[in-house]
Amino acid sequence: MKALELNNVRFKYRDFQNWALDSVSLEVEKGEFVTILGCNGSGKSTLCLLTNGLIPHAIQGNLQGSVSVFGNNVGEQPVSQSATKVGIVFQEPESQLFCMSVEEEVAFGPENLAVPREEIKTRVEWALELVGMKGYNNRSPFSLSGGQKQRVAIAAALSMRPEMLVLDEPAYALDPVGRLGLYSVLRDLKEKHGMTVILAERDAEEALAFSDRFVLMKDGKLLESGPPRQVLRDPAKLREIGVAPPQVTEVASLLNTRMGTSKFSFLTVEEAERAILEEVLKPKKEGRR
Amino acid sequence: MGGFIDLYTEADTFLHRMDPRVKIVAVLLLSLLAFILSHLYLLLALLTFIFLLLFLARATISRTAFALKFVLRFMVLIIILWPIFDPTGTPVLASLGPIKITEPAVWRGVTSAARVGCLATVWYILMFTTSQRDLVRALVKMGVRFDFGLTLAISLRFLPTFGALIDSIKDAQRARGLELSKGGLLKRSKNYVAVLVPTIVSALRTADTLSLALQSRAYGARADRTYLRDLNMRPSDYVALAVLAAILVLPAFAKFVMQVDI
Ligand SMILES: Nc1ncnc2c1ncn2[C@@H]1O[C@H](COP(=O)(O)OP(=O)(O)OP(=O)(O)O)[C@@H](O)[C@H]1O
Numbered sequence: 251m252k253a254l255e256l257n258n259v260r261f262k263y264r265d266f267q268n269w270a271l272d273s274v275s276l277e278v279e280k281g282e283f284v285t286i287l288g289c290n291g292s293g294k295s296t297l298c299l300l301t302n303g304l305i306p307h308a309i310q311g312n313l314q315g316s317v318s319v320f321g322n323n324v325g326e327q328p329v330s331q332s333a334t335k336v337g338i339v340f341q342e343p344e345s346q347l348f349c350m351s352v353e354e355e356v357a358f359g360p361e362n363l364a365v366p367r368e369e370i371k372t373r374v375e376w377a378l379e380l381v382g383m384k385g386y387n388n389r390s391p392f393s394l395s396g397g398q399k400q401r402v403a404i405a406a407a408l409s410m411r412p413e414m415l416v417l418d419e420p421a422y423a424l425d426p427v428g429r430l431g432l433y434s435v436l437r438d439l440k441e442k443h444g445m446t447v448i449l450a451e452r453d454a455e456e457a458l459a460f461s462d463r464f465v466l467m468k469d470g471k472l473l474e475s476g477p478p479r480q481v482l483r484d485p486a487k488l489r490e491i492g493v494a495p496p497q498v499t500e501v502a503s504l505l506n507t508r509m510g511t512s513k514f515s516f517l518t519v520e521e522a523e524r525a526i527l528e529e530v531l532k533p534k535k536e537g538r539r
Numbered sequence: 540m541g542g543f544i545d546l547y548t549e550a551d552t553f554l555h556r557m558d559p560r561v562k563i564v565a566v567l568l569l570s571l572l573a574f575i576l577s578h579l580y581l582l583l584a585l586l587t588f589i590f591l592l593l594f595l596a597r598a599t600i601s602r603t604a605f606a607l608k609f610v611l612r613f614m615v616l617i618i619i620l621w622p623i624f625d626p627t628g629t630p631v632l633a634s635l636g637p638i639k640i641t642e643p644a645v646w647r648g649v650t651s652a653a654r655v656g657c658l659a660t661v662w663y664i665l666m667f668t669t670s671q672r673d674l675v676r677a678l679v680k681m682g683v684r685f686d687f688g689l690t691l692a693i694s695l696r697f698l699p700t701f702g703a704l705i706d707s708i709k710d711a712q713r714a715r716g717l718e719l720s721k722g723g724l725l726k727r728s729k730n731y732v733a734v735l736v737p738t739i740v741s742a743l744r745t746a747d748t749l750s751l752a753l754q755s756r757a758y759g760a761r762a763d764r765t766y767l768r769d770l771n772m773r774p775s776d777y778v779a780l781a782v783l784a785a786i787l788v789l790p791a792f793a794k795f796v797m798q799v800d801i
């Protein structure tokens with residue numbers, strides 16, 4: 251059973267002419283961390299809204315194809331049921347938190363699911379600890395920084411014990427420090443908790459280190475899907491969809507062109523350092539070209 | 540911004556600890572009492588009692604005066620205007636053309652002002668000692684539908700957000716040269732449209748995301764929803780309720796059954 255299965259999905263918002271998503275097929279395995287890359291209007295948010303049935307249940311339009319999550323077709327069950335499998339975090343930190351305290355915010359989902367009180371308490375503490383917001387129980391969400399708000403939003407999704415987390419540009423409104431905190435939470439989710447994660451991003455840099463797969467989108471179409479190393483081999487692909495390639499992979503690609511090879515491919519600064527040192531220290535057998 | 544809308548101040552007094560449901564009932568009973576009592580000295584006694592509660596809740600005079608400043612102005616207005624519009628009774632203290640100021644009317648004005656003072660202060664105590672979340676929780680526990688409670692909670696929660704939003708839009712428009720405090724009333728209200736429209740658009744967008752967020756968190760999944768926070772009546776809450784009942788029942792009995800004029 252796949253965590254997520256989009257089968258030839260097309261979607262057009264009501265009263266609009268263009269297909270916001272066009273013939274998109276995508277399969278996500280359990281425990282996979284998939285980053286969806288695309289520029290403004292490429293269809294990332296639309297795809298996120300499909301994963302728990304907000305499209306078509308809350309947002310009207312013309313939907314074709316099928317979307318299933320852990321074997322259930324989300325079009326055929328209410329959002330509140332899909333929500334137990336898929337947690338969503340939206341782009342805007344301000345408008346997805348609506349309670350008067352952090353604790354209530356995180357408890358809201360399990361309360362709706364009629365989870366017993368003691369269990370909710372345990373879950374709230376667990377989720378707040380996981381996102382590094384322990385002890386903020388009685389703070390008003392309004393009084394938190396953007397990064398803290400997003401982490402509370404993640405905790406609020408996690409407290410429903412979903413099997414998959416979908417994040418739509420969660421770092422969009424954050425400063426560098428807020429971003430750092432957020433990505434370290436995402437890394438933990440993958441590495442320590444084996445959570446299935448779908449992350450929509452405009453920037454490849456930060457998700458590079460812990461994505462199993464990059465999916466490139468443009469104008470509602472899925473252009474390419476594969477491990478970051480493979481997708482980044484040719485940085486032109488990223489530029490084509492309007493996403494800035496990470497600087498290390500730019501270096502690799504420049505070296506490849508300059509030296510007429512294709513052996514350089516690194517995703518981290520450490521990898522780059524090792525490969526370049528090796529190259530520099532290598533005894534030169536053949537003459538210069 | 541938040542301080543203006545949310546009057547709640549954290550402290551550990553018996554009024555802060557009291558079950559919010561008891562406090563809501565208390566406020567309703569005391570308000571009712573303020574309407575039952577018609578003699579000034581009894582109303583002043585009630586006002587003294589309410590101020591004693593305020594003191595026990597550790598409300599400072601300056602904060603109270605700030606929160607109730609509009610009420611105070613309203614009370615002064617009542618005291619001035621009442622005798623002008625109520626010419627009944629004797630003796631007449633002064634007269635000017637059709638306007639007659641009579642002594643009973645002056646007292647009636649002062650009495651009404653005292654009543655308003657009682658009402659406002661007693662509600663202020665509730666807001667001062669009860670957090671918004673407890674207030675909403677109490678309402679739901681007392682039978683208000685959860686959706687209504689949630690709507691109220693969300694409104695309260697977003698007031699400061701929209702306040703901040705209006706401020707930043709004002710700043711943005713001022714930076715573009717919009718004059719918000721100059722010109723006549725008409726010109727000024729016209730200029731305010733430039734603040735209002737972006738605010739409304741932004742508020743609607745927020746509402747959109749909000750509704751998606753609510754649904755994504757399984758809102759409405761089950762009728763038998765649980766609550767993280769429970770309210771429990773302690774013995775002291777029952778005592779408080781009994782004391783309050785006595786405070787109301789005695790005067791009510793005297794007035795309506797024994798026909799004593801109070
Ligand atoms: N609520 C809506 N109503 C009508 N059209 C919409 C709506 N939301 C998105 N669209 C359109 O659907 C297409 C895909 O938009 P979508 O929001 O999914 O892109 P995105 O990749 O999330 O972009 P961004 O990076 O700006 O968030 C765009 O052409 C957009 O104009």
Ligand SMILES: [Mg+2]
Pocket residue numbers: 294295296341418419
């Ligand atoms: Mg988007």
